[in-house]
Amino acid sequence: MSDVKFVVCHECDLLCREVSLKVGEAACCPRCGAKLFHHNRSTLDQTLALAITTAVLFSIMNTFPLMALHLQQNTRETSLFGAALAMWDRDMPVLCLLVILTTIAAPALQIGIELYILLNIKWGKHPQTTSLPMIVLQKLRPWSMVEVFMLGLLVSLVKLKDLADIIVGPAFWSCAGLIVVSAIMGSMLTPRHVWMWSQERKSHAHL
Ligand SMILES: [Zn+2]
Structure with missing residues (x-):
C-alpha cells in the first residue's frame, strides 16, 4: 500500500x-x-474523557433545580424538564415540545451516540462500524441547542424577573460547562478523527 x-x-x-x-x-x-x-492533538482517550464529562454535566443539569417560578404567593423550584412541563400547563404545547426536543432529547441522544462511537472504537469488537452513528451525529448536532437555551434563559432572567428567577446553582453551572465542553467535543469528535482512531485500532489489532 x-x-x-x-x-x-x-x-x-x-x-x-x-x-x-x-x-x-x-x-x-x-x-x-x-x-x-x-x-489538533486530540486523542481517543482525551475525547472519551470529555464525552464522559458531558454526560455527567448533562445529568447534573437535569437533576438540580434551574428555575424558581413565582406562582401567586409561593415559589416553586423546578428543573429544566419541570419548566418545560409548566409551559404545557400554560397552554404553550409547541414551546414545551421545542424546549424538550432541543435542550433534553437531542443533547441526550447526541451524548449517547458520542459515547457509543468512542467506546466502540476503544473496546468494541467491530471498531469500524461507526459510520452510521457518525452520520446521525452530524445530522443531530444542529438540533442540540443548549447554548441557545442558555441565551434565552439569560434574556428571560432580565425580562421575567417578576415571574421566574434563575437559580445560580449546580444546574446553572453544569449548563454553562456543558456549552464549553460540547464546543470542544465538536472540534475533537470529527469524522476524520473517528476514521483515524479506528484505523489505529485496526492496525494495533493486526500486530
Ligand atoms: Zn474544494
Whole structure:
C-alpha cells in the first residue's frame, strides 16, 4: 500500500493529496478554499474523557433545580424538564415540545451516540462500524441547542424577573460547562478523527 493519502474536498469534490500539518494548522482546498481538516492533538482517550464529562454535566443539569417560578404567593423550584412541563400547563404545547426536543432529547441522544462511537472504537469488537452513528451525529448536532437555551434563559432572567428567577446553582453551572465542553467535543469528535482512531485500532489489532 502506498504511503500517499488523499482527501476529498467536501465542498467541491476535488481530490487533494494529504499534507502533514503542525499542531494548530489547517489544510484548505486549493480550488474552493474550504477547510479540509485541521491538526489538533486530540486523542481517543482525551475525547472519551470529555464525552464522559458531558454526560455527567448533562445529568447534573437535569437533576438540580434551574428555575424558581413565582406562582401567586409561593415559589416553586423546578428543573429544566419541570419548566418545560409548566409551559404545557400554560397552554404553550409547541414551546414545551421545542424546549424538550432541543435542550433534553437531542443533547441526550447526541451524548449517547458520542459515547457509543468512542467506546466502540476503544473496546468494541467491530471498531469500524461507526459510520452510521457518525452520520446521525452530524445530522443531530444542529438540533442540540443548549447554548441557545442558555441565551434565552439569560434574556428571560432580565425580562421575567417578576415571574421566574434563575437559580445560580449546580444546574446553572453544569449548563454553562456543558456549552464549553460540547464546543470542544465538536472540534475533537470529527469524522476524520473517528476514521483515524479506528484505523489505529485496526492496525494495533493486526500486530
Ligand atoms: Zn474544494
